[in-house]
Amino acid sequence: MATLNFADPVIAQPRSQMTKKAKVILGIVIGCCIFFFFLIILSCCIMDRKRPNVVENIPKRSDCINQRLPPMLFKEWHKLGEADPLNQQQVSKAEHVCVICLEVLEEQDSIRVLNCQHIYHRQCFDQWFTTTLHDFCPLCHQPVLPRESNTIAQGC
Numbered sequence: 001m002a003t004l005n006f007a008d009p010v011i012a013q014p015r016s017q018m019t020k021k022a023k024v025i026l027g028i029v030i031g032c033c034i035f036f037f038f039l040i041i042l043s044c045c046i047m048d049r050k051r052p053n054v055v056e057n058i059p060k061r062s063d064c065i066n067q068r069l070p071p072m073l074f075k076e077w078h079k080l081g082e083a084d085p086l087n088q089q090q091v092s093k094a095e096h097v098c099v100i101c102l103e104v105l106e107e108q109d110s111i112r113v114l115n116c117q118h119i120y121h122r123q124c125f126d127q128w129f130t131t132t133l134h135d136f137c138p139l140c141h142q143p144v145l146p147r148e149s150n151t152i153a154q155g156c
Contacts, residue, residue, distance in 0.1 A: 100124035
């Protein structure tokens with residue numbers, strides 16, 4: 001009597017042929033993964049080149065801040081405030097705090113006074129302004145260097 005063999009043709013193949021096909025498929029999958037990995041790395045490198053270089057902007061920003069907001073001693077600034085007849089609010093020296101480092105301002109500290117009249121340690125503000133590229137006062141968010149027609153021509 002004849003027996004019918006209804007076995008799956010893939011399963012019925014010899015073992016050596018199955019391993020060859022599996023190796024080919026595995027090779028294709030691994031090759032595609034490696035290709036996409038390098039494609040992602042390449043796209044990250046290209047995107048990084050398109051980003052502006054922060055280091056190039058630091059000297060220009062520090063020059064502008066020195067030009068437009070020169071540093072002064074805290075005791076000199078406080079004397080100017082006491083001598084101003086329009087100054088209705090007399091604040092003691094102990095009440096002034098640099099909100100960047102949260103330290104009390106001392107008489108000998110070098111400070112920067114922004115256009116909004118907020119004051120900070122010069123070192124704290126310069127680092128905050130130049131390295132993080134913030135353009136606004138940390139307290140009131142007014143522009144540190146407001147754009148004016150003559151400053152645009154100077155590049156500040």
